[in-house]
Amino acid sequence: MQRRQVFRYGAAGVGALGLTLLVGWWREDGPGAPEPTGQRPLSLSAMDFRLTDHDGNDVGPQTLIGRPSMVFFGFTYCPDVCPTTLSDISGWLDELGEEAKRMNVVFITVDPERDTVDAMAEYVGYFHQAIRGWTGPEQQIARAIDGFRATYEKVAADGDYYTMNHTASVFLFDAKGQFVTMIDYHEPREFAVPKIRRALKEETTGAT
Amino acid sequence: MEKLIRTNALAALLAVAGFSAPLMAGSEDVVIEGAWSRAAIGVNRPGAAYMTVRNTGDAPVTLTGLETPLAVMPEIHETSTNAEGVSSMAPAGKITIAPGDSIELAPGGLHAMLMQLQEPMTEGETFVLTLEFSDGGEVTAEVPILGIASRGPEG
Numbered sequence: 300m301q302r303r304q305v306f307r308y309g310a311a312g313v314g315a316l317g318l319t320l321l322v323g324w325w326r327e328d329g330p331g332a333p334e335p336t337g338q339r340p341l342s343l344s345a346m347d348f349r350l351t352d353h354d355g356n357d358v359g360p361q362t363l364i365g366r367p368s369m370v371f372f373g374f375t376y377c378p379d380v381c382p383t384t385l386s387d388i389s390g391w392l393d394e395l396g397e398e399a400k401r402m403n404v405v406f407i408t409v410d411p412e413r414d415t416v417d418a419m420a421e422y423v424g425y426f427h428q429a430i431r432g433w434t435g436p437e438q439q440i441a442r443a444i445d446g447f448r449a450t451y452e453k454v455a456a457d458g459d460y461y462t463m464n465h466t467a468s469v470f471l472f473d474a475k476g477q478f479v480t481m482i483d484y485h486e487p488r489e490f491a492v493p494k495i496r497r498a499l500k501e502e503t504t505g506a507t
Numbered sequence: 508m509e510k511l512i513r514t515n516a517l518a519a520l521l522a523v524a525g526f527s528a529p530l531m532a533g534s535e536d537v538v539i540e541g542a543w544s545r546a547a548i549g550v551n552r553p554g555a556a557y558m559t560v561r562n563t564g565d566a567p568v569t570l571t572g573l574e575t576p577l578a579v580m581p582e583i584h585e586t587s588t589n590a591e592g593v594s595s596m597a598p599a600g601k602i603t604i605a606p607g608d609s610i611e612l613a614p615g616g617l618h619a620m621l622m623q624l625q626e627p628m629t630e631g632e633t634f635v636l637t638l639e640f641s642d643g644g645e646v647t648a649e650v651p652i653l654g655i656a657s658r659g660p661e662g
Binding site: 375376378379380382383385386387389390413421422425426449450454457460462464465466467468481483484485 | 545547548551552553554555580584586588591592593594595596614615618620621622623654655656657658
């Protein structure tokens with residue numbers, strides 16, 4: 300009787316230990332593991348999201364394949380980082396001149412609630428004409444963010460006002476949609492433009 | 508009669524001198540340089556203004572707030588970008604400037620965030636922005652509004 304009880308406790312103990320290990324594995328390495336940060340973005344061909352550009356066209360990651368691409372996230376209610384990024388990019392594109400015409404340049408909003416197609420159209424109109432503005436349902440934006448291994452978060456402020464924290468880096472892909480590199484916010488122009496040239500060059504390397 | 512006026516004027520002068528000296532400790536030596544802002548679309552989007560705030564005096568000064576007829580809620584904010592490249596923005600609170608020192612309100616860092624605009628920020632126009640200091644002093648700047656895509660007064 301006593302022996303059986305010991306066995307029972309023992310079995311329960313092993314069971315509990317097994318469960319703990321299983322839960323541990325699930326959380327740490329298994330499907331329940333949190334996404335590690337700082338990962339490389341997927342290739343554009345491996346991404347899956349559907350958005351609308353500022354002219355009302357249906358667009359997605361496949362739209363970008365065939366030309367080198369420069370993609371970044373932001374929102375038009377952003378007073379500081381976003382206009383600075385857009386004007387930096389406009390400056391880089393001016394410097395690249397004719398070469399820039401071989402590129403896709405896409406600004407994806409992380410604030411679809413306020414950034415409608417019309418809002419995106421008006422906003423991008425103030426910057427370099429190569430810049431396309433993409434928006435769409437929140438769920439599709441989230442899928443895009445996930446593919447780029449980027450993050451965004453809505454932050455409430457006073458009253459109805461809210462702001463968005465978001466990845467401010469500019470992502471570069473070659474013509475095949477493979478991730479090349481990214482340009483961090485604040486990176487000096489003398490580093491940015493050669494990085495873009497590298498993405499442009501990988502297109503020709505890929506073609507031969 | 509003339510004497511009385513003169514006495515009054517003198518009293519007023521003394522009063523101003525007497526009151527302003529202990530109240531104003533430093534902010535009268537604050538100079539604003541290179542102020543500019545970006546145009547904004549409509550009045551729902553917040554605006555941003557940039558400048559250098561220089562303390563040319565011998566005492567530290569503390570910038571406590573902003574005031575402008577352009578916006579209901581002007582506030583100094585700071586943008587920061589972490590190691591993962593994620594940018595966020597938060598009120599900067601009070602900022603003390605040491606004697607001879609200056610703070611830079613520039614894109615991607617400190618900026619005067621202009622929330623709840625009363626009127627649109629139109630390129631080519633200017634607005635008045637008042638900086639308030641802890642000694643009760645105020646320094647006012649006339650801020651030109653440049654284009655949305657502008658990177659500053661130099662282009």
